[in-house]
Amino acid sequence: MAGFLSTFQTASELGLITSIAVLALFISYINLNICDLSTDGSFTLGASVGAVVAIAGYPYLALFAAIGAGMISGLVVAFLQTKLHINSLLAGIVVNTGLYSINIAVMGNSSILNLNKTRTIFTDFKSLLSSTFLNNYYKLVVIILILALVVTFITLLLKTKFGLALRATGDNLEMVKSSSINPTIITIIGLMISNGLTALSGSLMAFSVKSSDINIGSGIVTVALASLLIGTLFFKKRGICLKAIGAIIGAVLFRFVYTLALKMDMPASYLKLVSAVIVVIALSARYVKEPVLRGVDGIKKLFGGRKNA
Amino acid sequence: MKKSIRTGLILSAMTLLASCGVSKQADTFTIGICNYVDDASLNQICENIQEVLKEEGKSGVKFDIKYQNCNADRAVLDQIISDFISKDVDLMVGVATPVAMAMQAATEDNNIPVVFAAVSDPVGCQIVDSLAAPGGNITGTSDYLDTNSVFNLMFALNENPKKVGLLYDLGQDSSKTPIADAKSILAKKGVEVVEATGTNTSEIIQAASDLVSKGVEAVFTPSDNTVMTAELSIYETLANAKIPHYTGADSFALNGAFLGYGVDYANLGKETGAMVVDILKNNKDVATYPVKTFDNGTATINTETCAKIGFDIEDVKTKFAPYCTSIKTLTTAESF
Structure with a gap:
């Protein structure tokens, strides 16, 4: 039974760590309305710089170095978009591609680094908590502490004037322009913050799994978007803090689904399909939920039945 | 009604608990094998490990094998290992360096024995203290490539090449040491080195045609998974330009390269399987169980490519003979 729970503990740890990247997308995708495809690269950048x-x-400097590196990468993405007028999707892809070489270079022309004997925030907390009841949960403690800081930061940030401008830039660019706010600055700072968070998430991932490799961030953008969409199912019309918590729940649930799939001895190669299905469910839930609750009639209506209502 | 629902819930909870706690039969060992990515060599290793375990199961102890492939996803890799641990595996097998490293990190506290396969440089990446005495709960087989012997073969056919190409992926850890070795070997002989790298099949195709345009006389690739995946798409380009491709694994030759020299991955898989059996059955101490390396003595020549380049196969065999323990020939595979 202990083993049974430990897989969910691993899933929670991984989910909570990636949830920082989910929160980064919460800023860029939900609030700024930019789909930042450099996420995979800046996650790996955080992991390699941190390592x-x-x-x-x-x-400890490692965490800040990772954030700093991520912010620079965000700055480049934003620069390409706002100053060079490159399409935002393309700017993300281009930076993501370039980061591959940079990440290899950062790790000293190597594709993998071993952190097994390296002192990190996790090993420090491990020895700190070794004689308490939190003994086996030191990773969760570290992540929850950092998450609490991140959520507080985001909540406060989005409530400031700058935060309002940031949300407005994503909502209605024309209105922002006409109210003499410079959307370029907003986009640049917004992307720097979100990429800084993504890199922090990456560095924590590397420390938690005790190695950094060039593929550590591959597919994170899909995982994070899926988690974000699951998260939006909760707390839809609530405050920023609850929305952020919804995103975190989404990230953890996403990993739980993987754990359950593995428990049923499903080959790991099918997990990508599982995540695709989750995204579809999360995206369509709001359209499907009500008719399904209304029973057979509702479902008939959903699939092309005449609209009498 | 309510009561029956509650009873049902309790019953189902109990079955769930019971199913988790199924006691293992005493003479059955549970093994968790995790592959890093779908790749000709790595798959060959996994198949052979499982074969050895199944064969052993017929006569002696039984093995309950859990096999997974994380397809290079680091987080999924961690979840797979955690799933293995929750299923109370008696031993884990990690195929390729990232898996071995992840298993090392995950077993630090529980000390579940780990046997790795195909880790090219286990000391360099700190998985073991030394090849003779690993020191921890982890040991295994290494596919360390003796770069010198590959170049001996190259020089046997072409005594004084002017330009040699190195084709590899910077992102492959296993290529790092052999490429550094290759550079120093070539520098010593005064040969000009042309490097070409790529990180996926299309980049490798471009890199290969770049080497052709720069007029290299031979190309060397270590046991690089990225180039291996691309070999089928590049071997004709190289062969048409009469450039022999010397590579660090026999599976390259199966995919069209002129020469594959080095570790026989099927044999490596079998030895890894045998190691697993030995450790569990005879209760061996992993910390003092030496890492197995292989006498890379087999040169595998692709006869079709050999003919296309214009070499005479018999001539090649005589010239290679002093530098390897055995020579195998094959033709490009049509299916795998």
């Missing part, structure tokens, strides 16, 4: 700095002996 290199931690190996050099600075476990």
Whole structure:
């Protein structure tokens, strides 16, 4: 039974760590209305920069170095979009591609780094909590502490004037332009913050799994978007904080589905299909939910029945 | 009505609990095998490990094998390992370096024995303390490539090449050491080196045609998974330009490369399987169980490509003979 629970603990750890990247997309995708496809690359950038700095002996500086690197990457994406007028999807893809080479270079022309014996925030908390009842949950403690900081930061940020401008830029660009706010600055800062968070998420992932490799971020953007969409099912018309918590729940639920699939001995190669199905369900839920609740009549109506209502 | 629902819930909860706690038969070992990505060599290893375990199961102890492939997804890899641990595996097998490293991290506290396969440089990436005495709960088989012997073969056919191409993926950890070795070997002989790298099949195709346009006389590739995947798409380009491709694994030759030299992955898989059996059956201490390396003695020549380049196969065999323990020939496979 303990083993049974431990898989859900692993899923929670992974889910909570990636939920920081989900929150980054919460800023860029939901609030700024930009689909930032450089997410995979900046996640790996955070992992590799974090790993290199931690190996050099600075476990805490590593987290900030990762955030800084992510912010620079966000700055580049934003620069391409706003100053060079490259389509936002394309700007993300281009930066993501370039980051591959940069990440290899950061890790010293290597594709994988071993952090097994490296001091990180996790190992520090492990020894700190070793004689308490939280002994086995040190990873969760670290992640929840950091998440609490991140959620507080986002909630406060989005409530400031700048936050309002950021939300407005995503909502109605014309209105923002006409009210003498410079949307370029807003986009640049917004993308820098979101990429900084993505990189933080990546560095925590590397520390938690004790290695960083060039593929650590592959597919994160899909996972994060799926988690975000699951998250929006909860707390739809609520405040920012609850919405952010919804995104976190989404990330954890997403990993739980993987755990259940593995429990049923499903080959791991099918997990991508599972995640695609989850995204479809999350996207269509709002259209399907009501008719299904109304029973057979409702379902008939959903699939092309005449609209009498 | 309510009561029956509650009873039903309790019953189902109990079955769930019971199914989790099914006690294992005493003479059955549960093994969790995780592959890193679908790849000709790695798949060959996994198949052979399972074969050895099944064969052993017929006579002696039984093995309950859980097999998964994480397809290079780091988070899924962690979930697979956590799932193995929850299923109370007696031993885990990690195929390729990232899997071995992840298993090392996941077993730090529970000390479940881990046997890795095809880790090219287990000391360099800190998986073991030394090849002779790993020191932890992890040991296995290494596909370390003796780069020198591949170049001996190259020089046997072409005594003084002027330009040699190195084709590999910067993102493949296993290529790092052999490429560095290759550069120093070529530098010592005063040969000009042309490097070409790519990170996926289309980039490797471009890199290969770049090498052709720069007029290299031979191309070397270590046991690089990215190039291996692309080999079927590049072997004709190289063969048409009469450039022999010297590679670090026999599976390259199966996909059309002129020469595959190095570890026989089927054999490596069998040895890994045998190691698993030995450790569990005879209760061996993993910390002192040496990492197995292989005498990379087999040169595998693709006769079709050989003819296309214009080499005489018998001549090639005589020239290669002093530098390898055995020579195999094959033709490009049509299915795998």
